[in-house]
Amino acid sequence: MAVKAVVLGAGEGTRMKAIIPKVIHKLAGRPMILWVLGAVARLEPVQTVVVVKPAADQVRAVLPATVTPVVQERQLGTAHALQVALDVISLDPGDQVLVVPADTPLVTSETLKRTATLHRRTGSAGTCITANMDDPTGYGRVVRDGWDRVRRIVEHTDATTREREIKEINGGIYMFDGDLIRDAVEHVGRNNAQGEYYLPDVLAILGTEGHSISAYRTDAEELSGVNTQDQLAQVAAIMRNRINETWMRSGVWMQDPSRVYIDSTVCLDAGVLLYPGVHVEGSTTIASGAEIGPDVHIRDSRIGSGAKVWYSVLREVSVGENVEIGPYASLRPGAELLDGSKAGTFVEVKNSVVGKGAKVPHLAYVGDAEIGDESNVGAGTITANYNGFEKHRTKVGRRVQVGSNTVLVAPVEVGDDAYIGAGSTITRKVSEGALGIERSPQREISGYAHRRRLRHELG
Ligand code: UD1
Numbered sequence: 176m177a178v179k180a181v182v183l184g185a186g187e188g189t190r191m192k193a194i195i196p197k198v199i200h201k202l203a204g205r206p207m208i209l210w211v212l213g214a215v216a217r218l219e220p221v222q223t224v225v226v227v228k229p230a231a232d233q234v235r236a237v238l239p240a241t242v243t244p245v246v247q248e249r250q251l252g253t254a255h256a257l258q259v260a261l262d263v264i265s266l267d268p269g270d271q272v273l274v275v276p277a278d279t280p281l282v283t284s285e286t287l288k289r290t291a292t293l294h295r296r297t298g299s300a301g302t303c304i305t306a307n308m309d310d311p312t313g314y315g316r317v318v319r320d321g322w323d324r325v326r327r328i329v330e331h332t333d334a335t336t337r338e339r340e341i342k343e344i345n346g347g348i349y350m351f352d353g354d355l356i357r358d359a360v361e362h363v364g365r366n367n368a369q370g371e372y373y374l375p376d377v378l379a380i381l382g383t384e385g386h387s388i389s390a391y392r393t394d395a396e397e398l399s400g401v402n403t404q405d406q407l408a409q410v411a412a413i414m415r416n417r418i419n420e421t422w423m424r425s426g427v428w429m430q431d432p433s434r435v436y437i438d439s440t441v442c443l444d445a446g447v448l449l450y451p452g453v454h455v456e457g458s459t460t461i462a463s464g465a466e467i468g469p470d471v472h473i474r475d476s477r478i479g480s481g482a483k484v485w486y487s488v489l490r491e492v493s494v495g496e497n498v499e500i501g502p503y504a505s506l507r508p509g510a511e512l513l514d515g516s517k518a519g520t521f522v523e524v525k526n527s528v529v530g531k532g533a534k535v536p537h538l539a540y541v542g543d544a545e546i547g548d549e550s551n552v553g554a555g556t557i558t559a560n561y562n563g564f565e566k567h568r569t570k571v572g573r574r575v576q577v578g579s580n581t582v583l584v585a586p587v588e589v590g591d592d593a594y595i596g597a598g599s600t601i602t603r604k605v606s607e608g609a610l611g612i613e614r615s616p617q618r619e620i621s622g623y624a625h626r627r628r629l630r631h632e633l634g
């Protein structure tokens with residue numbers, strides 16, 4: 176006896192009015208369909224089939240190698256989608272078929288497991304998952320008989336005014352007896368408002384054939400379906416809430432969790448402080464005591480303990496311990512800020528190492544450069560790394576004082592302990608301990624202001 180799983184992801188997604196397939200819209204950085212496949216995988220099905228539309232390359236691209244995609248040529252409804260999947264599944268006696276739509280990403284593996292247990296315990300031919308919703312608009316309604324047994328599901332569009340008052344909705348998730356499902360699904364007709372083969376009709380068919388039908392009731396949140404942009408945003412908010420609650424339970428502080436956006440792939444240590452407007456994405460890790468935000472966007476980066484990052488954008492960078500970033504810094508791929516360093520106000524760093532304790536406090540561009548330990552890069556300093564054809568590197572030694580408004584024209588090197596005079600355009604090597612200065616001598620014209628005024632007054 177084994178579980179064989181089918182995930183339905185071939186729908187048109189018309190109501191989304193999106194330019195990408197519905198089921199790959201991301202929630203906490205992960206395509207919707209992968210949340211569903213993740214929950215399904217915990218039931219350890221021996222086979223998982225995903226129903227996709229023809230030419231659904233974008234959907235196929237996100238699917239793990241462990242699942243089998245199968246194409247539903249025409250979108251004739253959910254029952255037809257299951258039929259297409261069953262064509263590639265070999266069912267052995269006693270097998271159970273789990274069917275989950277790819278647009279209910281909040282369903283948990285616990286609920287799926289409990290449904291499987293109920294299904295087995297009651298010896299049912301079909302078990303659906305239901306919930307009571309305050310606003311059941313759009314969902315199929317569960318019609319029960321006088322003994323509270325599930326009779327059938329009626330789709331919103333087909334429901335009478337009375338049936339629409341039913342608050343119990345169908346989650347679209349089912350466990351079926353593998354010995355019966357193939358036959359039952361073939362008996363589904365399309366005599367309904369949408370002219371589609373409705374999968375929920377299978378329950379009524381099995382019931383009429385004298386088999387028992389069960390329903391596992393869960394909370395409404397888990398069964399939220401994503402059919403519109405509005406529902407996508409609501410589901411994303413619930414997902415965010417789940418993720419943030421988990422991090423807070425493990426010791427992460429959030430001033431306002433409703434304004435913190437953490438991808439499911441991120442790793443945070445206890446003692447991380449997150450202010451509002453923080454987006455942490457991809458493979459980012461943040462160490463204990465780091466203070467992030469307000470308003471920070473970090474992607475695929477490593478943030479060391481005690482670092483302080485505010486009002487800044489960081490992509491594919493490494494930030495050491497007690498580093499200070501921002502406000503208004505942009506750290507681009509390959510920026511490596513070693514322990515105790517700083518990239519301050521309006522500073523851009525790309526593909527460069529800023530050494531231990533080195534400071535780039537204001538208004539600077541550091542690209543393809545190495546700034547040695549304890550050096551200070553003055554306000555307005557620019558590494559001119561691009562000559563229109565190639566990029567070149569700048570190497571600044573340790574304990575160097577780069578004066579304000581300096582242009583370091585790469586390739587160029589500045590030795591340890593050197594000074595650069597403010598306003599210089601440095602094109603040649605500055606030796607260790609030397610002063611490099613490139614500036615015309617300052618002149619003084621005394622009495623200038625007085626003569627200037629006289630000229631003006633005399634016309
Ligand atoms: C479906 C159920 C409804 C339930 C709701 C829960 C039907 C007829 N109705 O409605 O009772 O309350 O889910 O969210 O099943 N799909 C295919 N091929 C198709 C059509 C759909 O693969 O031909 C896939 C879609 O990609 C989607 C899933 O099946 O992931 C459900 O289809 P959708 O159109 O969203 O059905 P709902 O109207 O939400």
Ligand code: MG
Binds near residue numbers: 276278401402
């Ligand atoms: Mg749906």
